[in-house]
Amino acid sequence: MHADFLIFPQWLLPVDAQDRELRDHAVAVADGRILAVLPAPEARRSITAARVHELPGHVLIPGLVNAHTHAAMTLMRGLADDLPLMTWLHDYIWPTETRRVDPRFVGDGSRLAVLEMLRGGVTCFNDMYFYPEVTAQVAADAGMRALIGMIVVDLPTGYADGADAYIAKGLALHAHYRGHPLIRIGFAPHSPYAVSDAPLERIRTLADELEVPVHIHLHETRDEVVASLRDHGARPLARLEALGLVGPGLVAAHMTQLDDAEIERLAAAGAHVVHCPESNLKLASGFCPVARLLAAGVNVALGTDGAASNNDLDLLAEMRTAALLAKGVAGSAAALPAAAALRMATLNGAHALGLEREIGSIEPGKAADLVALDLRDANTQPLYRAVSHLVYAAGRHQVRQVWVQGRQVIRDGAPTSLDQDAVIAAAQGWAQRLAPA
Ligand SMILES: [Zn+2]
Structure with missing residues (x-):
């Protein structure tokens, strides 16, 4: 042979x-x-x-699978720390994004993220951000595998002026990458609180047609659940269920607020949860009940979230945090053993992204990641x-x-497909541009 x-x-x-x-x-x-x-x-x-x-x-x-991130947000690493989620989002992250995010920002930030992730053994990431065509190109050029999200929010931004425009741009991106060996395109409506019912229904119809995942922030904080009960008369998961979005294509990031009935329904639906322990800890968002989800048969993957809330894209560290936190939350040192943490960071991530036949384990026939x-x-x-x-x-x-996919992208610790010095210099230039006045 x-x-x-x-x-x-x-x-x-x-x-x-x-x-x-x-x-x-x-x-x-x-x-x-x-x-x-x-x-x-x-x-x-x-x-x-x-x-x-x-x-x-x-x-x-x-290869490790980072199942929830916002690659370009590396440029906001350390911009605002030690704040609760809504203050952090409303007073720092969203104003900076509104003012500064453009294709150049997304290109420089995504290249920094791809460099950091490849050097840390991450070979595939699931991304949600503006100008996804730029992140897709960066990943493809660097020889990295990715599921890139067709982002949708209600609010207009420099990228698109409303939900229909976001969806139209996303569909063009999906068509462009059809059949690509490394890049897949799925839906990424930001969250139930940032996207209203009508676009969510359209996304469900289109996701079914195209057979692509729907990646969304869900039950990240208690405040999100309380606000949904006030505004919609339902918890966010129940609202998505009523809209037909809870099924094997759902990739739900965070899930810190879950009751037993919801865990059973997630398991029955075959939906996927992406646990982001370090982001949840840093923003004091709550604890995802990982051991209970796994015991119920829910597929739980692992993500870093964006570097603005973590503050790195280190999936090795995320495995360790997930394993330790699961023990603390479950009150059992036997919760989430090392092999289960590794499985979350590899095969479970592949499964969440619909790539379990392609990657996630070292078996004959799979891609050499x-x-x-x-x-x-x-x-x-x-x-x-x-x-x-x-x-x-x-x-x-x-x-x-x-x-x-058999191509060596890191050799002896150094990248072969990216100019490391140029990537870091470009990122450094943003510290002056983005620094709060
Ligand atoms: Zn996120």
Whole structure:
């Protein structure tokens, strides 16, 4: 058998049904896909390859999936901290966005985000922001996989002057990327409080026709739920249910306010939840009941949210926070074990984005979206179980090699598809432009 390349990591975490931790195995890649996963001696005997990556001391994992973010908001990283969600949004983030967000902002911010994410082992992200055509282009140019949202809000912005215009622009973007190997386009109405019933109904009809996910902020805070009861006589989830939006295509970010009946209904509908623990902690939004959701059979993925509320796009750290927070919230150290946290950051994310047949685990036939971390550092020694160090001890500096669809986009810790110095210099220029007066 012939492969384009072979990888020999010391440990392999394929995120398979048994959560196996394999030693001395190899992964063979051909035409951007995983050709075989097999014991290293057998690979050396039976597979010829143009290139061989020997990775002693490394663990190989599936590329991480950041299932909820706003890439361009990296430019507002650290602009306003230590404020509750609505003050932060109304007094800082939205005024800055109204004044300053344009295609150049989105380009510079998205490039910074893509650089940060690839260097941190994230190979796929689910984005919601203005000028999504710019973010899509940035991701495609950098060889990163993404589900880019057709953003919809009621309010006019520089990008579009009302819900119909947002939808029209989104549909043009969807048509443009049809069949693209890395970029998919889905709907991303911002939230039930920012989008009224009529556009939400149109989105449901169009999402069904196009068979694309609907990504939305939902039950992020108690205030959101209280306001919905006042304005609509229903909790936001119930309102979306009445509009026909709660089904296997729903990707609901945050979900900190959930009662038992709602968890049962999410499970029955096959809807997906994206847990964003660090953003929820920083904005004091509440705690997503992750252990209860998983026990009920709801697919829970992991997201960083935007860098303005996190303040990084570090999915390794998010895994650790999710695992620790779930234990605290459930009052049980057995809640969300390390392997389950890794699953949330990989296969569950792929499932939420409708990409579970394509990515999320290391199995023959799937795309070769792979990340190798070097565990031969002080903070990850001695080593008993690779998955323990990956979730509880490793840092992004240990991400050394990253492939997306078989293309190496990070080599020895450095990007191959982005000019790192230029990306950082462009971002730095925004600090003067955006600084509050
Ligand atoms: Zn968000």
